[in-house]
Every structure is written in C-alpha cells, then in structure tokens.
Amino acid sequence: MKFKALFLLLALTLTFSGSALADHWIHVEVKNPSADEHVTVNLPLSLMQAAAHLIPQEVDEDVHIAIDDLDMSWSELLAFWQEVKNAPEATFVTVQSKDETVNVRKEGDYVFVRTTESTAAGTKVDVKFPLAVIDALLSGPEGTLNFQGALQALADFGPGNLVTVQDGDETVRVWIDDQNEVE
Amino acid sequence: MKPQNTHRRPYLRWTAIALICLMSPFFALAAAVAVTGTVTVEVDEKSADGTHLYIPVPALVFDLALLAAPLIIPDEALAEVRREIAPYRQGLRQMADSLESMPSGVLVEVLSDGEQVRISKQGRTFHIRVQSEDTDVSIAVPARLLGSSLDVI
Numbered sequence: 047m048k049f050k051a052l053f054l055l056l057a058l059t060l061t062f063s064g065s066a067l068a069d070h071w072i073h074v075e076v077k078n079p080s081a082d083e084h085v086t087v088n089l090p091l092s093l094m095q096a097a098a099h100l101i102p103q104e105v106d107e108d109v110h111i112a113i114d115d116l117d118m119s120w121s122e123l124l125a126f127w128q129e130v131k132n133a134p135e136a137t138f139v140t141v142q143s144k145d146e147t148v149n150v151r152k153e154g155d156y157v158f159v160r161t162t163e164s165t166a167a168g169t170k171v172d173v174k175f176p177l178a179v180i181d182a183l184l185s186g187p188e189g190t191l192n193f194q195g196a197l198q199a200l201a202d203f204g205p206g207n208l209v210t211v212q213d214g215d216e217t218v219r220v221w222i223d224d225q226n227e228v229e
Numbered sequence: 230m231k232p233q234n235t236h237r238r239p240y241l242r243w244t245a246i247a248l249i250c251l252m253s254p255f256f257a258l259a260a261a262v263a264v265t266g267t268v269t270v271e272v273d274e275k276s277a278d279g280t281h282l283y284i285p286v287p288a289l290v291f292d293l294a295l296l297a298a299p300l301i302i303p304d305e306a307l308a309e310v311r312r313e314i315a316p317y318r319q320g321l322r323q324m325a326d327s328l329e330s331m332p333s334g335v336l337v338e339v340l341s342d343g344e345q346v347r348i349s350k351q352g353r354t355f356h357i358r359v360q361s362e363d364t365d366v367s368i369a370v371p372a373r374l375l376g377s378s379l380d381v382i
Binding site for chain 1: 319320328333338343
C-alpha cells in the first residue's frame, strides 16, 4: 500500500513538473497605434526549453566576457546574488540622473527593475523577475547560464507579467500564462 | 426470373473482385496521402493579369525524397551534415516534438501598414500566410515533416 502511494505521488510529481512547461506560454505583444503596427508572438515554454539546447557555445563565452567586464569572478557573482536573495525586502539601487531614473528593488519573491526617462514621452521599462528564475539561471557550471533551468523555474512560478515597456505610443509587453493565444 | 439472377451473380462477384484489386493501389495511395498530409503553396496576385497558383504536393513525396536522400547524397557530405548537426540533434528533436504536439493557435502575427504575416498551427499543419495589398501567399506544411527530416539525417 505504501509502495503504491509512493508510486502515485512520484507519478503525479513527474506529470506536474512535465506539464508545467507544456501548459505555459510566453507571449510578446508590441503595439504601436500611431504606426498601425501590432506584433504578437505566442510560444510554448516547452519549445523555448528545446530551443535552449540550440544556444551556441559563443553565448557562454559572452557570459565570461560580461563577467570579466564587471571585475567580478563567478564565485563572487554567486556570493553577491546569495546576499541579494537572502536580504530583506529593500530598494538596492536608485540612480537619478538628469535624463532618467533607475530603481532596483526586491519585493516578495521578485526582483523589480524600473527605469523612467525624464521627458514627458520618455521610455518607461518595468521588469519583474522571480528570484527563483535568477537562482536557476546561475545554477549551471562555472561561467555558464542554465537557460533550461531558468525556463523550468519560470514555468513553475506560473502566470504573470515579466516586462512592460512604454515608449510614447508604443508598448511592449512580455508575459506568461496558460493561454496559447493573446485575447 | 430467379434462375437468371443466379447466372449473373458469378460475373458480378468476379467483376467486383477485379475492380477492388484494380482500385486498391489508388485507395492505399489516397489513405497514405490523407494520413501523411499535404504541402500546399498558394500564390494569389490581386491584379487582373496576376498569377494565381495553387500547388498541392502530398507530403508522401517529401517522405520518399527524404528516404532517397541518403542514396543520392554522397556519404562524405551526409557524414559532414550529421557531424555538424550532432550537438544540436537533441534540441532539434525536442523542438520538433514540441511543435508537433502543441495545440492549434497563432504563433506569430505581424500587422503593419496593411500587411499581415501570420504563422499558425491548425490541427497537424503549420500555416504561413503573408498578405499584402497586391499579393497573398499561403504555405501549409504538416508539422511532422521536421521530425521526419531529422530521422533521415
């Protein structure tokens, strides 16, 4: 009986973890009413995970170069991320210049990045990223980003907005849900 | 009347059997085309003297071409393609499976200046449609063809 229950639990877990990717879709919508443009992209996360296998080796090299540019080793980057993750809710960075304001804060299970240009029609960018996704992204071998793990974490996290950009009339929105089309 | 009918029956029976034998390759072909799908290309130029083209090709033809490919392509060239594709094979296979099993829906749609580009899946077929003021182009490809190509390569 115990064995059966354990088997059932294992089967349910595997089914759920497999279907999370299969059931979730990533959507990109670009609207520009003044230019009469409308672009929508709807892709299943399972397809994105498969595509992650096709990311060329050069991307890993680019990650190394980017980390070198930060004057930070991989272990220092991981340590920095652990500190951010374990820190209480707070605003980590606020940069206010004549042209724009950049704000990075941690709230709940998310990291929020907001940039706002000072001009009236200036670009506003809002990024909302689950901490678990960044955690998974940095879980690969040294100097490599684990895109597949990040996508799995994204699927496990469920529906929600990821990126919103407002630039004058033009809006860009990236989000995840369980619908295969934009309504 | 009855004795006449019993005389005709053997002829009818043999005629029916002969017809079935003659038609069976066509039935088998029709069934294979229905199961494997059709690749269609449609071009419609909207001007009065424009081209109007509709080319349906049974996907079975592509399957046969893929089967014949290893016999036609030189071994070295095929080995080279296989070597280059090897690191991406798992990803391509997963992508092919994912594309084949995903539900119907619109994958990409671009509307701009009266032009529309739309890539969608309807049932087991992918549709690519480009509509502009002067021309409409529509291509339909069975979703399983990518997987079939990988199987051969």
